Amino acid sequence: MADTASATVRDAITTVGAADPAKRDFLKLLTGSAVAIGVGAIVWPFIDSMNPAKDILALSSIEVDLAPVQEGQAITVVWRGKPIFVRNRTADEIKGAESVALNQLIDPQSDADRVKAGKEKWLVVIGICTHLGCVPLGNKVTDPRGDYGGWFCPCHGSQYDTSGRVRHGPAPANLGLPPYTFAGDTKIKIG
């Protein structure tokens, strides 16, 4: 029985293939698409399971109380496992940052774009050097702050100014800005 059945099937395949190649191509395409969609649907849960889980996303915003930070001081807080520098800038530092001509900058951006309007003394940046991910020095008064009074990265010597903008390579970009909002005068919510 198997003999005749398989022979019939083979004949049928040959006939169909010979008579209408477009039909066979269509069937192949259809099968291929079904396989691709099926594999994708199976693989996606595996890949997505490696994305941040719900409990990790739930920890992705923090509140920081700014009241204890004196003028000239900076603190480091942890947001999503990264250091966030919060600096209470002095009037001189603000003026220094605002007066730099944009064409002198490696990654041109005005100081006003890096702080919230009316809250110019608070600079909030992600404390990770844009070169290769080290944490720059400069939050403590005793730290080296480089030639521009901001931060100095000990790994490869990048320097940032009092607006967190890169002034000396090898870092290609300014210190990143986390999303944050002011919740009152002395409190911010990061994330």
Next chain:
Amino acid sequence: MAGLHKSEFENPVVNWIDTRMPIFTMMQKEYGSFPTPKNFNYFWNFGALAMISLAIMIATGIFLAMNYTAHTSLAFDSVERIMRDVNYGWLLRYIHANGASMFFIVVYIHIFRALYYGSYKAPRELLFMLGVVILLLMMATAFMGYVLPWGQMSYWGATVITNLFSAIPIVGEGIVTWLWGGFSVDNPTLNRFFSLHYLMPFMITGVVFLHIVALHITGSNNPLGIDVKSPQDTLPFHPYYTAKDSIGICVYLLVFAGLVFFAPNLLNHPDNYIPANPLVTPAHIVPEWYFLPYYAILRSVPNKLGGVILMFSSIAVLFVLPWLDTSPVRSARFRPIYKQLILVMVASFLVLGYVGGKPPEGIYVVLGRVATAYWFLHFLVLLPILGKLERPLPLPESISRPVVRRPPSSGGGGPLPQGATAKPMEKP
């Protein structure tokens, strides 16, 4: 015998690789044109299904391990975190948990196939014994995996099973302490179980490879249990059996998906959603369903050491099965008495499974003892003498000509239609 392989593949890249390392030629030989008996029924799907099961278990297991913490104070919560917080963690865990059940269902049917059609007989004894090794490795892996969620059943299952070794005279207690890495099932035990649970699937993969090597030397058995006589008796593995296996895989995945999406905890115990408590044993402590028959054998014997020995013997007996069965005829289709006995054996296995899930009292003890007795009677007494007493039905001349007329009641494949016998198929 060093030297480049002369590859016949036309694709230049494939040819270049194949010339230096002929894996394409090997795959073509072992899974493409591999001559396979043409009369397989769907029982022959279960080897492929077992391979699929193993692959699914390893894939889901690797991703679960990324979120699991093997520490007594964190393990239970990390599993709950997988269920609630990790993206698709519930899916991965339910696939993994039910995958263990699917794996055992498939493997038990695979073993039944081997027993019914005499696939363990010469020259496939080693192939069968490697299969029994895989079964034992699977059991160890499943047991240790069940401990990892660190629920009540995990903890007490681990305690009971490791305590089996305390039945060994003199050294027993020492062995149990060594297994635990302490004086009770505790953090060191959980840590090593996690390590071994991750290792053993890859050992299984290795033995599966040997199992397939042995299979491709002897060739597959078939429902008639007679040897392949000529190329006319075979079909190339691809596309004929890749297609037939695909149908089986679809049905398998349907059942699997049904379990995962509609009854994910059907085969689980609610007690395992209670965190492990070393001070309180659950009222009804039973193993996972696939261990129930052995558990019933253990409980049938009112002696600690005796029960443990009998339980391990129930599987060990399979290692010598090829020599216990003295009949030269493989397939039960041609063994009228064996055909009845193997059904009784399956019934005794099912009764043991049923009894294993019931409290050890009253009728269940009696049933368990009768079934245990039959299990050993079957393998150790009936099979050796049956080969001498039983008169097998006449065997067909070849797979292509199973034209021996049998009464319709005996079941199995019918005679070939006239055209097929009159005009033998031409094979390339």
